[in-house]
Amino acid sequence: MQDIKREIEPELNRCASFFPVVTILGPRQSGKTTLAKNFFSDYSYINLEEPEYYEIAKTDINAFFSMIKMPVIIDEVQRVPELLHKIQAMVDKNKNSGQFILTGSFQQGLQSSISQSLAGRTAVLTLLPFSISEINSAGLDFTRDEFLYQGFMPRHYSENQPVDLLYRSYFQTYVEKDVQSILNVKDKSKFEKFLHLLAGRIGQIVNYESLANDSGVSRTTIEQWISVLESSFIIFKLEPYFENYTKRLIKSPKIYFYDTGLAAYLLRIRNSEQIARDPLVGNLFENMVILEILKAQYAKGLEKNLYYFRDSKGFEIDLIIANDRNIIPVEIKSASTFNKDFSKNLKKFCTFAKNTLNPTVIYSSQTELESEGIKYINFKNCGKWLSV
Structure with missing residues (x-):
C-alpha cells in the first residue's frame, strides 16, 4: 500500500x-x-x-x-x-x-x-482526491493521458484498485444510489443519460434547455439534478468573471467534474490510449488543470476564487484566478509542444484588463520558460506555481 x-x-x-x-x-x-x-x-x-x-x-x-x-x-x-x-x-x-x-x-x-x-x-x-504533486511526492508519475484516464481517487493509488472497477463501483454505489435517492429519481434511465450528456459537455457553458431536451426532462429537473450533483461533490461550476471591460459578457457558468477519471468513465473511455483520440481531450485536460489549482487553494484553506472570461464575440480566457485586487489570466492547452500563438489571447486580454498579474500558459510540454511577459509551465507544476 x-x-x-x-x-x-x-x-x-x-x-x-x-x-x-x-x-x-x-x-x-x-x-x-x-x-x-x-x-x-x-x-x-x-x-x-x-x-x-x-x-x-x-x-x-x-x-x-x-x-x-x-x-x-x-x-x-x-x-x-x-x-x-x-x-x-x-x-x-x-x-x-x-x-x-x-x-x-x-x-x-x-x-x-x-x-x-x-x-x-x-x-x-x-479535501479533494489526490493532486498530481501529492502523487509525485510519493515517487509516482504518469503521462498526461494516464492521469486523465486514471483520475485521482486514492483507492487506485493506495490500494492498486483497477480503474475500471473503481469507477464502475463509484458510479453504481455513490452517483446512482446516493444521488438518485436524494433526488427520488423515478426514471433512472433518463438520469443516467443526463450524466453521460453532462460529461460530454465538460468545460462547456451550461445550457439547461439543451440538456433538458436531450435528456427528456424539464429544465427545472435539470437544474435540480445539477444542484444535487454539486452538493455531492460530483461536479462544480466555474462562474464567469465580470468587470467593466464590456457589457457583452457571457453570464452562464461552465461545468467540470471533481475527478477526471469519473468523467472519462462516463465518456466510455476504457483505457489511457483512447484519451488522445477523444475529441474532448482538450476539455478533460482543462478540467484537470483547473482541479489542480483548486486543490492547491483548498490545501491552504482558501476559498475557490476561480473564474473564466468570455465575451459575446467568443473571445475567451480559460481561467481567471482572482488574487486580491489583481487577477491571474491563464490559458490551458493540452498540446505537448510550444507554440507562441498559445499566448495570443492573454496578450490581448492584458491590453484592456490593467489589473493582470503573471499571465500564464499551462500545457503538456516539458519546456518551461518566460517569453514576452508570459509564463509557460508544465501542467504537473501548476499547483506549485500557484504556491510561489
Whole structure:
C-alpha cells in the first residue's frame, strides 16, 4: 500500500489548534476518513454509515454522546445533522480546541446546519482526491493521458484498485444510489443519460434547455439534478468573471467534474490510449488543470476564487484566478509542444484588463520558460506555481 501524504495536513493541524471543531468536506472516497484517522490517531472514531451508530444518533442523541470517548472523529455527519446542535452546546461549555473532527460528503444540508449551529466554532476544510504533486511526492508519475484516464481517487493509488472497477463501483454505489435517492429519481434511465450528456459537455457553458431536451426532462429537473450533483461533490461550476471591460459578457457558468477519471468513465473511455483520440481531450485536460489549482487553494484553506472570461464575440480566457485586487489570466492547452500563438489571447486580454498579474500558459510540454511577459509551465507544476 502506497502511503501518500496530504498537502492539507499543515492547515488541518493549524485549524485543530484554534477551533473546537474541524469539519472536513469532500467527495466520497477522497480520503477524508484516512486523513482524519491518520492525523488524529489517538481520537475515538464513529462512522454514521454504520447502522447501529446511525440508529442511536437518530433516536437518542444524549445516549449517542454518552457512549463516545472524547476527542472524537465523527464520519459522514451529514446523515444526522441534528448532532450539530448538541456539539454546539458541548463546545460552548468546553472551549478546548480540537475536540471534534467531522467529515461530510454532502454539503447542501450540512453547510446550512454548520452556519446555524457551529458558526465561529468550526473551521471548514475541503479535501479533494489526490493532486498530481501529492502523487509525485510519493515517487509516482504518469503521462498526461494516464492521469486523465486514471483520475485521482486514492483507492487506485493506495490500494492498486483497477480503474475500471473503481469507477464502475463509484458510479453504481455513490452517483446512482446516493444521488438518485436524494433526488427520488423515478426514471433512472433518463438520469443516467443526463450524466453521460453532462460529461460530454465538460468545460462547456451550461445550457439547461439543451440538456433538458436531450435528456427528456424539464429544465427545472435539470437544474435540480445539477444542484444535487454539486452538493455531492460530483461536479462544480466555474462562474464567469465580470468587470467593466464590456457589457457583452457571457453570464452562464461552465461545468467540470471533481475527478477526471469519473468523467472519462462516463465518456466510455476504457483505457489511457483512447484519451488522445477523444475529441474532448482538450476539455478533460482543462478540467484537470483547473482541479489542480483548486486543490492547491483548498490545501491552504482558501476559498475557490476561480473564474473564466468570455465575451459575446467568443473571445475567451480559460481561467481567471482572482488574487486580491489583481487577477491571474491563464490559458490551458493540452498540446505537448510550444507554440507562441498559445499566448495570443492573454496578450490581448492584458491590453484592456490593467489589473493582470503573471499571465500564464499551462500545457503538456516539458519546456518551461518566460517569453514576452508570459509564463509557460508544465501542467504537473501548476499547483506549485500557484504556491510561489
